[in-house]
Amino acid sequence: MSRLLRGCYILWVVLRYGLDEMVLTHFGRPWMTRLARIITIGRTLDAPRGQRLREALEQLGPIFVKFGQVLSTRRDLLPPDIAEELAHLQDRVPPFSSDVAVATIERAFRRPVDEVFLAFDREPVASASIAQVHFGVVRTAAGVEREVAIKVLRPGMLPVIDKDLALMRMMAGWVEGLSSDGKRLKPREVVAEFDKYLHDELDLVREASNAAQLRRNMSGLDLVLIPEVFWDFCHPEVMVMERMKGVPISQLERLRDAGVNIPQLARDGVTIFFTQVFRDGFFHADMHPGNIQVSLAPGTFGRYISLDFGIVGTLTEYDKEYLAQNFTAFFRRDYKRVAELHIESGWVPPETRVDELEAAIRSVCEPYFDRPLKEISLGMVLMRLFQTSRRFQVEIQPQLVLLQKTLLNIEGLGRQLDPELDLWSTAKPFLEKWMLDQVGPQRLFKQLRDEFPRYAKLLPELPRLLAGYLEQGSSGHKKELALLLAEQRRTNRLLQSIVYGGMGFVLGLLVLQLVIRIRLF
Numbered sequence: 001m002s003r004l005l006r007g008c009y010i011l012w013v014v015l016r017y018g019l020d021e022m023v024l025t026h027f028g029r030p031w032m033t034r035l036a037r038i039i040t041i042g043r044t045l046d047a048p049r050g051q052r053l054r055e056a057l058e059q060l061g062p063i064f065v066k067f068g069q070v071l072s073t074r075r076d077l078l079p080p081d082i083a084e085e086l087a088h089l090q091d092r093v094p095p096f097s098s099d100v101a102v103a104t105i106e107r108a109f110r111r112p113v114d115e116v117f118l119a120f121d122r123e124p125v126a127s128a129s130i131a132q133v134h135f136g137v138v139r140t141a142a143g144v145e146r147e148v149a150i151k152v153l154r155p156g157m158l159p160v161i162d163k164d165l166a167l168m169r170m171m172a173g174w175v176e177g178l179s180s181d182g183k184r185l186k187p188r189e190v191v192a193e194f195d196k197y198l199h200d201e202l203d204l205v206r207e208a209s210n211a212a213q214l215r216r217n218m219s220g221l222d223l224v225l226i227p228e229v230f231w232d233f234c235h236p237e238v239m240v241m242e243r244m245k246g247v248p249i250s251q252l253e254r255l256r257d258a259g260v261n262i263p264q265l266a267r268d269g270v271t272i273f274f275t276q277v278f279r280d281g282f283f284h285a286d287m288h289p290g291n292i293q294v295s296l297a298p299g300t301f302g303r304y305i306s307l308d309f310g311i312v313g314t315l316t317e318y319d320k321e322y323l324a325q326n327f328t329a330f331f332r333r334d335y336k337r338v339a340e341l342h343i344e345s346g347w348v349p350p351e352t353r354v355d356e357l358e359a360a361i362r363s364v365c366e367p368y369f370d371r372p373l374k375e376i377s378l379g380m381v382l383m384r385l386f387q388t389s390r391r392f393q394v395e396i397q398p399q400l401v402l403l404q405k406t407l408l409n410i411e412g413l414g415r416q417l418d419p420e421l422d423l424w425s426t427a428k429p430f431l432e433k434w435m436l437d438q439v440g441p442q443r444l445f446k447q448l449r450d451e452f453p454r455y456a457k458l459l460p461e462l463p464r465l466l467a468g469y470l471e472q473g474s475s476g477h478k479k480e481l482a483l484l485l486a487e488q489r490r491t492n493r494l495l496q497s498i499v500y501g502g503m504g505f506v507l508g509l510l511v512l513q514l515v516i517r518i519r520l521f
Contacts, residue, residue: 007167010060017056018049050085057086062093062129063164067194087408095127101134101152108235116233118145130154130201130310135243138233147243148230153204161202165195201310204239210309211241217280223268224304225295246293246305249413255294260302265294266418270426272304273410277403278324278434281315285402287409289416313402323403324434331428333369335362348392357392 013019047055057068068089101124102113109116119137126133134150172187200206208229215226225244233240247254249265256262276283284291284306293305315323322345329337339357342348348357414421 006163010167013056013059017052019053019056050082053082054085054089057089063161065089066129066198093127093129095124095132096154098122100155104152104155104237108238138230138240140230141232148240149243151204151239153237157202161198197311203236205234205236207310208234208239210312213282214284214309217282221275224272224306225300226306244293244305244307246295249292249294250289258296260294263418265302266414266421267426269410269413270423271430274427274430277315278320281320283313283406284309285313285406286311287406289413313406328432330365352392
Protein backbone atom coordinates (compact mmCIF):
# COMPACT_ATOMS: atom_id res chain seq x y z
CA MET A 1 0.00 0.00 0.00
CA SER A 2 2.80 2.42 0.92
CA ARG A 3 4.54 1.74 -2.39
CA LEU A 4 1.29 2.45 -4.27
CA LEU A 5 0.84 5.77 -2.44
CA ARG A 6 4.45 6.71 -3.10
CA GLY A 7 4.01 5.85 -6.78
CA CYS A 8 0.89 8.03 -7.01
CA TYR A 9 2.74 10.92 -5.39
CA ILE A 10 5.66 10.57 -7.83
CA LEU A 11 3.20 10.51 -10.76
CA TRP A 12 1.53 13.68 -9.46
CA VAL A 13 4.91 15.47 -9.19
CA VAL A 14 5.82 14.33 -12.71
CA LEU A 15 2.60 15.78 -14.11
CA ARG A 16 2.72 18.89 -11.90
CA TYR A 17 6.13 19.92 -13.28
CA GLY A 18 5.41 18.81 -16.84
CA LEU A 19 8.09 16.13 -16.92
CA ASP A 20 5.80 14.04 -19.11
CA GLU A 21 6.46 16.49 -21.96
CA MET A 22 10.21 15.82 -21.75
CA VAL A 23 9.77 12.06 -21.93
CA LEU A 24 6.64 11.27 -23.93
CA THR A 25 7.08 13.89 -26.66
CA HIS A 26 10.74 13.00 -27.09
CA PHE A 27 9.88 9.33 -27.52
CA GLY A 28 7.04 9.93 -29.94
CA ARG A 29 3.98 9.73 -27.63
CA PRO A 30 2.42 13.24 -28.01
CA TRP A 31 -1.13 11.94 -27.42
CA MET A 32 -0.13 10.96 -23.87
CA THR A 33 1.12 14.49 -23.26
CA ARG A 34 -2.19 15.96 -24.44
CA LEU A 35 -4.03 13.62 -22.08
CA ALA A 36 -1.80 14.69 -19.16
CA ARG A 37 -2.62 18.36 -19.85
CA ILE A 38 -6.32 17.60 -19.61
CA ILE A 39 -6.27 15.55 -16.40
CA THR A 40 -3.73 17.67 -14.47
CA ILE A 41 -5.18 20.84 -13.00
CA GLY A 42 -3.16 23.93 -12.24
CA ARG A 43 0.19 22.99 -13.67
CA THR A 44 2.33 25.78 -15.13
CA LEU A 45 5.15 25.16 -17.57
CA ASP A 46 6.65 28.65 -17.75
CA ALA A 47 10.06 27.67 -16.31
CA PRO A 48 12.72 26.01 -18.51
CA ARG A 49 12.59 22.22 -18.58
CA GLY A 50 15.88 21.78 -16.73
CA GLN A 51 14.69 23.97 -13.86
CA ARG A 52 11.38 22.09 -13.67
CA LEU A 53 13.20 18.76 -13.50
CA ARG A 54 15.48 20.01 -10.73
CA GLU A 55 12.56 21.37 -8.70
CA ALA A 56 10.62 18.12 -9.13
CA LEU A 57 13.54 16.05 -7.85
CA GLU A 58 13.95 18.37 -4.87
CA GLN A 59 10.25 17.98 -4.03
CA LEU A 60 10.48 14.18 -4.26
CA GLY A 61 13.08 14.11 -1.49
CA PRO A 62 16.75 13.38 -0.77
CA ILE A 63 16.96 10.07 -2.61
CA PHE A 64 15.78 11.64 -5.85
CA VAL A 65 18.12 14.59 -5.25
CA LYS A 66 21.00 12.10 -5.01
CA PHE A 67 19.79 10.41 -8.18
CA GLY A 68 19.75 13.76 -9.97
CA GLN A 69 23.31 14.44 -8.83
CA VAL A 70 24.49 11.11 -10.22
CA LEU A 71 22.47 11.62 -13.41
CA SER A 72 24.11 15.02 -13.93
CA THR A 73 27.43 13.23 -14.44
CA ARG A 74 26.09 11.31 -17.44
CA ARG A 75 26.47 14.13 -19.94
CA ASP A 76 26.65 11.52 -22.64
CA LEU A 77 22.96 10.83 -21.97
CA LEU A 78 21.51 14.29 -21.27
CA PRO A 79 20.98 17.50 -23.25
CA PRO A 80 23.38 20.25 -22.05
CA ASP A 81 20.68 22.46 -20.48
CA ILE A 82 19.35 19.64 -18.30
CA ALA A 83 22.82 18.44 -17.29
CA GLU A 84 23.83 21.96 -16.24
CA GLU A 85 20.69 22.44 -14.16
CA LEU A 86 20.99 19.08 -12.42
CA ALA A 87 24.57 19.94 -11.49
CA HIS A 88 23.09 22.64 -9.19
CA LEU A 89 21.24 20.11 -7.06
CA GLN A 90 22.22 20.30 -3.38
CA ASP A 91 21.34 18.19 -0.36
CA ARG A 92 19.16 20.72 1.43
CA VAL A 93 18.16 18.37 4.23
CA PRO A 94 17.43 19.57 7.79
CA PRO A 95 19.38 17.78 10.56
CA PHE A 96 17.70 15.01 12.48
CA SER A 97 17.34 15.15 16.26
CA SER A 98 20.53 14.89 18.31
CA ASP A 99 18.67 12.41 20.55
CA VAL A 100 18.37 10.11 17.54
CA ALA A 101 22.09 10.53 16.82
CA VAL A 102 22.93 9.66 20.44
CA ALA A 103 20.65 6.62 20.30
CA THR A 104 22.38 5.44 17.11
CA ILE A 105 25.81 5.78 18.72
CA GLU A 106 24.75 3.97 21.89
CA ARG A 107 23.17 1.15 19.90
CA ALA A 108 26.33 0.80 17.80
CA PHE A 109 28.75 0.68 20.76
CA ARG A 110 26.38 -0.78 23.39
CA ARG A 111 27.24 1.79 26.03
CA PRO A 112 26.27 5.36 26.91
CA VAL A 113 27.60 8.11 24.66
CA ASP A 114 29.43 9.69 27.61
CA GLU A 115 31.45 6.48 27.98
CA VAL A 116 32.30 6.39 24.26
CA PHE A 117 33.42 10.03 23.99
CA LEU A 118 35.04 12.39 26.46
CA ALA A 119 32.92 15.13 24.89
CA PHE A 120 30.08 15.09 22.36
CA ASP A 121 28.59 18.25 20.80
CA ARG A 122 24.89 17.60 20.42
CA GLU A 123 24.48 20.39 17.87
CA PRO A 124 25.39 19.00 14.40
CA VAL A 125 27.83 21.00 12.28
CA ALA A 126 26.73 19.56 8.92
CA SER A 127 23.74 17.62 7.59
CA ALA A 128 23.09 15.82 4.31
CA SER A 129 20.69 13.25 2.94
CA ILE A 130 22.73 10.25 4.15
CA ALA A 131 24.33 11.38 7.43
CA GLN A 132 25.16 14.31 9.68
CA VAL A 133 28.33 15.30 11.55
CA HIS A 134 28.98 16.21 15.19
CA PHE A 135 32.22 17.26 16.87
CA GLY A 136 33.63 15.52 19.94
CA VAL A 137 36.72 14.32 21.83
CA VAL A 138 37.98 10.74 22.24
CA ARG A 139 40.77 9.08 24.20
CA THR A 140 42.73 6.75 21.95
CA ALA A 141 44.12 3.34 22.94
CA ALA A 142 47.44 5.11 23.60
CA GLY A 143 45.72 7.37 26.13
CA VAL A 144 45.92 10.51 23.97
CA GLU A 145 42.95 12.89 23.77
CA ARG A 146 42.02 13.80 20.19
CA GLU A 147 39.43 16.13 18.72
CA VAL A 148 37.26 14.22 16.28
CA ALA A 149 34.41 14.54 13.79
CA ILE A 150 31.63 11.99 14.32
CA LYS A 151 29.56 11.05 11.29
CA VAL A 152 26.21 9.42 12.14
CA LEU A 153 24.01 7.71 9.55
CA ARG A 154 20.53 9.13 9.11
CA PRO A 155 18.10 6.59 10.65
CA GLY A 156 15.62 4.54 8.62
CA MET A 157 17.35 5.19 5.31
CA LEU A 158 17.57 1.64 3.94
CA PRO A 159 13.79 0.91 3.69
CA VAL A 160 13.13 4.31 2.08
CA ILE A 161 15.98 3.83 -0.38
CA ASP A 162 14.87 0.34 -1.36
CA LYS A 163 11.29 1.49 -1.99
CA ASP A 164 12.35 4.43 -4.15
CA LEU A 165 14.87 2.31 -6.04
CA ALA A 166 12.17 -0.25 -6.83
CA LEU A 167 10.03 2.54 -8.30
CA MET A 168 13.00 3.91 -10.25
CA ARG A 169 13.64 0.49 -11.77
CA MET A 170 9.99 0.29 -12.82
CA MET A 171 10.11 3.76 -14.41
CA ALA A 172 13.41 2.89 -16.13
CA GLY A 173 11.70 -0.12 -17.70
CA TRP A 174 8.93 2.14 -19.00
CA VAL A 175 11.40 4.61 -20.52
CA GLU A 176 13.38 1.77 -22.11
CA GLY A 177 10.23 0.36 -23.66
CA LEU A 178 9.05 3.62 -25.20
CA SER A 179 11.44 3.63 -28.16
CA SER A 180 14.85 2.61 -29.45
CA ASP A 181 16.15 5.98 -28.26
CA GLY A 182 15.00 5.02 -24.78
CA LYS A 183 17.18 1.90 -24.96
CA ARG A 184 20.19 4.01 -25.96
CA LEU A 185 19.80 6.08 -22.78
CA LYS A 186 20.37 2.86 -20.77
CA PRO A 187 17.98 3.83 -17.94
CA ARG A 188 18.29 0.45 -16.21
CA GLU A 189 22.09 0.75 -16.13
CA VAL A 190 21.88 4.29 -14.73
CA VAL A 191 19.55 3.15 -11.92
CA ALA A 192 21.81 0.16 -11.17
CA GLU A 193 24.80 2.51 -11.03
CA PHE A 194 22.93 4.78 -8.61
CA ASP A 195 21.91 1.76 -6.51
CA LYS A 196 25.57 0.79 -6.08
CA TYR A 197 26.74 4.28 -5.11
CA LEU A 198 23.90 4.78 -2.66
CA HIS A 199 24.34 1.46 -0.85
CA ASP A 200 28.10 2.06 -0.66
CA GLU A 201 27.43 5.39 1.08
CA LEU A 202 25.17 3.65 3.63
CA ASP A 203 28.14 1.69 5.02
CA LEU A 204 30.34 4.11 6.97
CA VAL A 205 33.00 1.43 7.54
CA ARG A 206 33.47 1.37 3.77
CA GLU A 207 33.83 5.15 3.76
CA ALA A 208 36.36 4.91 6.60
CA SER A 209 38.41 2.38 4.61
CA ASN A 210 38.31 4.72 1.60
CA ALA A 211 39.66 7.54 3.76
CA ALA A 212 42.43 5.32 5.15
CA GLN A 213 43.50 4.23 1.66
CA LEU A 214 43.58 7.80 0.34
CA ARG A 215 45.55 8.92 3.40
CA ARG A 216 48.21 6.27 2.72
CA ASN A 217 48.36 7.11 -0.98
CA MET A 218 48.71 10.86 -0.40
CA SER A 219 51.09 10.71 2.56
CA GLY A 220 54.20 11.55 0.50
CA LEU A 221 52.68 14.21 -1.76
CA ASP A 222 52.59 17.10 0.79
CA LEU A 223 49.72 18.76 -1.08
CA VAL A 224 46.61 17.37 0.62
CA LEU A 225 45.58 16.33 4.12
CA ILE A 226 43.28 13.33 4.71
CA PRO A 227 41.81 12.87 8.22
CA GLU A 228 43.01 9.95 10.29
CA VAL A 229 40.39 7.29 10.98
CA PHE A 230 39.97 5.97 14.54
CA TRP A 231 39.00 2.36 13.93
CA ASP A 232 38.14 1.64 17.58
CA PHE A 233 35.21 4.04 17.17
CA CYS A 234 33.92 3.01 13.72
CA HIS A 235 30.74 1.09 12.94
CA PRO A 236 28.56 0.76 9.81
CA GLU A 237 26.37 3.53 11.25
CA VAL A 238 29.07 5.64 12.92
CA MET A 239 32.42 6.90 11.61
CA VAL A 240 34.91 8.75 13.82
CA MET A 241 37.84 10.58 12.25
CA GLU A 242 40.31 13.32 13.01
CA ARG A 243 38.75 16.79 13.20
CA MET A 244 40.19 18.90 10.39
CA LYS A 245 40.47 22.66 10.87
CA GLY A 246 40.58 24.63 7.68
CA VAL A 247 38.87 27.32 5.64
CA PRO A 248 36.29 26.24 3.03
CA ILE A 249 37.83 26.64 -0.39
CA SER A 250 34.87 28.75 -1.50
CA GLN A 251 35.93 31.55 0.90
CA LEU A 252 38.55 32.98 -1.45
CA GLU A 253 38.82 36.43 0.12
CA ARG A 254 39.59 34.93 3.49
CA LEU A 255 42.25 32.69 1.92
CA ARG A 256 43.83 35.63 0.07
CA ASP A 257 43.90 37.73 3.24
CA ALA A 258 45.70 34.85 4.99
CA GLY A 259 48.39 34.84 2.28
CA VAL A 260 47.45 31.68 0.39
CA ASN A 261 48.80 31.54 -3.18
CA ILE A 262 45.52 30.98 -5.03
CA PRO A 263 46.98 30.25 -8.52
CA GLN A 264 49.35 27.70 -6.96
CA LEU A 265 46.38 26.20 -5.13
CA ALA A 266 44.64 25.72 -8.49
CA ARG A 267 47.71 23.98 -9.97
CA ASP A 268 48.03 21.78 -6.87
CA GLY A 269 44.42 20.68 -7.33
CA VAL A 270 45.19 19.48 -10.86
CA THR A 271 48.30 17.65 -9.60
CA ILE A 272 46.34 15.93 -6.83
CA PHE A 273 43.66 14.78 -9.25
CA PHE A 274 46.04 13.36 -11.86
CA THR A 275 48.20 11.73 -9.16
CA GLN A 276 45.21 9.92 -7.68
CA VAL A 277 43.95 8.85 -11.10
CA PHE A 278 47.10 7.85 -12.97
CA ARG A 279 49.52 6.90 -10.21
CA ASP A 280 47.13 5.22 -7.77
CA GLY A 281 44.01 4.39 -9.80
CA PHE A 282 42.05 5.33 -6.66
CA PHE A 283 40.57 8.83 -6.54
CA HIS A 284 38.23 10.98 -4.48
CA ALA A 285 35.16 11.15 -6.71
CA ASP A 286 33.15 13.81 -4.86
CA MET A 287 35.50 16.80 -5.01
CA HIS A 288 32.97 19.62 -5.00
CA PRO A 289 33.80 22.78 -2.99
CA GLY A 290 31.71 21.64 -0.02
CA ASN A 291 34.10 18.74 0.57
CA ILE A 292 37.34 20.73 0.29
CA GLN A 293 39.03 23.05 2.76
CA VAL A 294 42.46 24.73 2.92
CA SER A 295 44.75 24.52 5.92
CA LEU A 296 46.08 27.73 7.50
CA ALA A 297 48.08 25.97 10.21
CA PRO A 298 51.81 26.91 10.09
CA GLY A 299 53.04 23.37 9.49
CA THR A 300 50.58 22.62 6.66
CA PHE A 301 49.84 26.11 5.33
CA GLY A 302 48.18 26.16 1.92
CA ARG A 303 47.46 22.43 1.68
CA TYR A 304 44.13 21.00 0.62
CA ILE A 305 41.94 19.22 3.17
CA SER A 306 39.68 16.53 1.67
CA LEU A 307 36.46 15.46 3.39
CA ASP A 308 33.61 12.99 2.75
CA PHE A 309 34.88 9.76 1.20
CA GLY A 310 31.59 7.99 0.50
CA ILE A 311 32.26 7.95 -3.26
CA VAL A 312 35.65 6.96 -4.67
CA GLY A 313 36.58 5.81 -8.14
CA THR A 314 38.94 3.00 -9.13
CA LEU A 315 40.74 2.28 -12.38
CA THR A 316 42.55 -0.84 -13.54
CA GLU A 317 46.06 -0.74 -15.01
CA TYR A 318 44.51 -1.12 -18.46
CA ASP A 319 42.14 1.80 -17.82
CA LYS A 320 45.00 4.01 -16.60
CA GLU A 321 47.23 3.21 -19.55
CA TYR A 322 44.42 3.72 -22.04
CA LEU A 323 43.40 7.05 -20.49
CA ALA A 324 46.97 8.31 -20.23
CA GLN A 325 47.57 7.53 -23.90
CA ASN A 326 44.34 9.33 -24.82
CA PHE A 327 45.18 12.40 -22.73
CA THR A 328 48.72 12.53 -24.06
CA ALA A 329 47.50 12.24 -27.64
CA PHE A 330 44.94 15.01 -26.99
CA PHE A 331 47.57 17.33 -25.54
CA ARG A 332 49.80 16.67 -28.56
CA ARG A 333 46.82 17.19 -30.87
CA ASP A 334 47.42 13.72 -32.30
CA TYR A 335 43.77 13.10 -33.17
CA LYS A 336 44.60 10.15 -35.38
CA ARG A 337 46.07 8.32 -32.37
CA VAL A 338 42.94 9.14 -30.34
CA ALA A 339 40.78 7.62 -33.08
CA GLU A 340 43.03 4.54 -33.27
CA LEU A 341 42.82 4.09 -29.48
CA HIS A 342 39.01 4.19 -29.62
CA ILE A 343 39.04 1.42 -32.23
CA GLU A 344 41.73 -0.67 -30.48
CA SER A 345 39.84 -0.57 -27.18
CA GLY A 346 36.57 -1.66 -28.77
CA TRP A 347 34.77 1.59 -27.94
CA VAL A 348 33.70 1.87 -31.57
CA PRO A 349 32.96 -0.84 -34.15
CA PRO A 350 36.13 -2.22 -35.79
CA GLU A 351 34.92 -1.25 -39.26
CA THR A 352 34.95 2.46 -38.31
CA ARG A 353 37.10 4.57 -40.65
CA VAL A 354 39.98 6.12 -38.73
CA ASP A 355 40.12 9.25 -40.89
CA GLU A 356 36.42 10.04 -40.35
CA LEU A 357 36.64 9.58 -36.57
CA GLU A 358 39.88 11.61 -36.51
CA ALA A 359 38.20 14.50 -38.37
CA ALA A 360 35.21 14.46 -36.00
CA ILE A 361 37.43 14.55 -32.89
CA ARG A 362 39.58 17.34 -34.36
CA SER A 363 36.54 19.49 -35.06
CA VAL A 364 35.50 19.25 -31.40
CA CYS A 365 38.84 19.71 -29.64
CA GLU A 366 40.93 21.99 -31.81
CA PRO A 367 39.02 25.25 -31.05
CA TYR A 368 39.67 24.87 -27.30
CA PHE A 369 43.46 24.60 -27.20
CA ASP A 370 45.68 27.48 -26.07
CA ARG A 371 42.82 29.14 -24.20
CA PRO A 372 42.67 29.90 -20.47
CA LEU A 373 40.21 27.88 -18.45
CA LYS A 374 37.84 30.83 -18.17
CA GLU A 375 37.22 30.63 -21.93
CA ILE A 376 36.51 26.91 -22.16
CA SER A 377 34.11 24.48 -20.56
CA LEU A 378 35.49 20.99 -20.27
CA GLY A 379 31.91 19.86 -19.72
CA MET A 380 30.97 21.33 -23.07
CA VAL A 381 33.97 19.70 -24.74
CA LEU A 382 32.94 16.33 -23.32
CA MET A 383 29.35 16.94 -24.29
CA ARG A 384 30.28 17.75 -27.89
CA LEU A 385 32.56 14.71 -27.99
CA PHE A 386 29.74 12.48 -26.81
CA GLN A 387 27.29 14.03 -29.28
CA THR A 388 29.77 13.55 -32.11
CA SER A 389 30.64 10.02 -31.03
CA ARG A 390 27.00 8.90 -31.23
CA ARG A 391 27.38 8.97 -34.98
CA PHE A 392 30.13 6.36 -34.61
CA GLN A 393 28.17 4.27 -32.05
CA VAL A 394 30.71 4.93 -29.27
CA GLU A 395 29.95 2.99 -26.07
CA ILE A 396 30.64 5.09 -22.96
CA GLN A 397 32.49 2.93 -20.44
CA PRO A 398 30.78 2.63 -17.01
CA GLN A 399 34.08 2.69 -15.08
CA LEU A 400 34.82 6.16 -16.48
CA VAL A 401 31.59 7.81 -15.30
CA LEU A 402 33.02 8.80 -11.90
CA LEU A 403 36.20 10.00 -13.57
CA GLN A 404 34.16 12.26 -15.85
CA LYS A 405 32.23 13.60 -12.85
CA THR A 406 35.43 14.34 -10.93
CA LEU A 407 37.04 15.98 -13.94
CA LEU A 408 34.06 18.33 -14.18
CA ASN A 409 34.40 19.11 -10.46
CA ILE A 410 38.08 19.91 -10.98
CA GLU A 411 37.17 22.21 -13.87
CA GLY A 412 34.70 24.13 -11.74
CA LEU A 413 37.16 24.39 -8.86
CA GLY A 414 39.96 25.53 -11.16
CA ARG A 415 37.77 28.23 -12.69
CA GLN A 416 36.80 29.43 -9.22
CA LEU A 417 40.41 29.62 -8.01
CA ASP A 418 42.23 30.86 -11.10
CA PRO A 419 40.27 31.74 -14.25
CA GLU A 420 43.58 32.05 -16.15
CA LEU A 421 44.60 28.46 -15.40
CA ASP A 422 45.40 26.50 -18.56
CA LEU A 423 44.31 22.99 -17.66
CA TRP A 424 45.93 21.48 -20.74
CA SER A 425 49.45 22.85 -20.19
CA THR A 426 49.25 22.18 -16.43
CA ALA A 427 48.41 18.52 -16.93
CA LYS A 428 50.60 17.76 -19.97
CA PRO A 429 54.02 17.49 -18.19
CA PHE A 430 52.51 15.31 -15.49
CA LEU A 431 51.02 12.88 -17.99
CA GLU A 432 54.17 12.74 -20.11
CA LYS A 433 56.23 11.90 -17.01
CA TRP A 434 53.69 9.25 -16.06
CA MET A 435 53.90 7.71 -19.53
CA LEU A 436 57.71 7.66 -19.32
CA ASP A 437 57.48 5.89 -15.97
CA GLN A 438 55.20 3.28 -17.53
CA VAL A 439 57.45 2.39 -20.47
CA GLY A 440 60.93 3.42 -19.24
CA PRO A 441 63.61 1.59 -17.24
CA GLN A 442 61.98 2.46 -13.91
CA ARG A 443 58.91 0.48 -14.92
CA LEU A 444 61.09 -2.49 -15.95
CA PHE A 445 63.00 -2.50 -12.67
CA LYS A 446 59.76 -2.21 -10.71
CA GLN A 447 58.25 -5.19 -12.52
CA LEU A 448 61.40 -7.24 -11.97
CA ARG A 449 61.40 -6.32 -8.29
CA ASP A 450 57.73 -7.23 -7.90
CA GLU A 451 58.13 -10.56 -9.71
CA PHE A 452 61.46 -11.55 -8.09
CA PRO A 453 59.96 -13.34 -5.01
CA ARG A 454 57.85 -15.60 -7.21
CA TYR A 455 60.74 -16.50 -9.53
CA ALA A 456 63.15 -16.90 -6.61
CA LYS A 457 60.86 -19.58 -5.21
CA LEU A 458 60.43 -21.27 -8.59
CA LEU A 459 64.08 -21.45 -9.70
CA PRO A 460 65.29 -24.05 -7.12
CA GLU A 461 62.42 -26.32 -8.14
CA LEU A 462 63.13 -26.01 -11.89
CA PRO A 463 65.54 -28.99 -12.23
CA ARG A 464 63.14 -31.31 -10.42
CA LEU A 465 60.22 -30.11 -12.57
CA LEU A 466 62.23 -30.61 -15.76
CA ALA A 467 63.34 -34.09 -14.70
CA GLY A 468 59.76 -35.06 -13.90
CA TYR A 469 58.58 -33.75 -17.24
CA LEU A 470 61.28 -35.69 -19.09
CA GLU A 471 60.35 -38.90 -17.30
CA GLN A 472 56.64 -38.57 -17.96
CA GLY A 473 56.65 -36.83 -21.35
CA SER A 474 56.62 -38.48 -24.74
CA SER A 475 59.81 -39.13 -26.68
CA GLY A 476 58.99 -36.29 -29.06
CA HIS A 477 58.63 -33.90 -26.18
CA LYS A 478 61.87 -35.21 -24.69
CA LYS A 479 63.70 -34.55 -27.93
CA GLU A 480 62.29 -31.01 -28.20
CA LEU A 481 63.14 -30.28 -24.59
CA ALA A 482 66.66 -31.68 -25.03
CA LEU A 483 67.18 -29.36 -28.01
CA LEU A 484 65.93 -26.43 -25.96
CA LEU A 485 68.27 -27.31 -23.10
CA ALA A 486 71.21 -27.57 -25.52
CA GLU A 487 70.35 -24.18 -26.96
CA GLN A 488 70.07 -22.81 -23.43
CA ARG A 489 73.56 -24.12 -22.59
CA ARG A 490 75.01 -22.47 -25.72
CA THR A 491 73.30 -19.21 -24.76
CA ASN A 492 74.70 -19.46 -21.23
CA ARG A 493 78.23 -20.00 -22.60
CA LEU A 494 77.83 -16.99 -24.87
CA LEU A 495 76.61 -14.84 -21.98
CA GLN A 496 79.50 -16.01 -19.82
CA SER A 497 81.95 -15.10 -22.57
CA ILE A 498 80.43 -11.64 -22.85
CA VAL A 499 80.45 -11.13 -19.09
CA TYR A 500 84.01 -12.41 -18.63
CA GLY A 501 85.19 -10.48 -21.67
CA GLY A 502 83.58 -7.33 -20.33
CA MET A 503 85.15 -7.86 -16.92
CA GLY A 504 88.55 -8.40 -18.56
CA PHE A 505 88.14 -5.23 -20.59
CA VAL A 506 87.26 -3.23 -17.47
CA LEU A 507 90.20 -4.72 -15.55
CA GLY A 508 92.49 -3.89 -18.45
CA LEU A 509 91.38 -0.26 -18.37
CA LEU A 510 92.00 -0.11 -14.63
CA VAL A 511 95.50 -1.56 -15.02
CA LEU A 512 96.25 0.89 -17.86
CA GLN A 513 95.14 3.85 -15.71
CA LEU A 514 97.29 2.58 -12.84
CA VAL A 515 100.38 2.33 -15.11
CA ILE A 516 99.83 5.84 -16.43
CA ARG A 517 99.53 7.27 -12.93
CA ILE A 518 102.70 5.49 -11.80
CA ARG A 519 104.63 6.96 -14.74
CA LEU A 520 103.23 10.44 -14.05
CA PHE A 521 104.38 10.32 -10.47
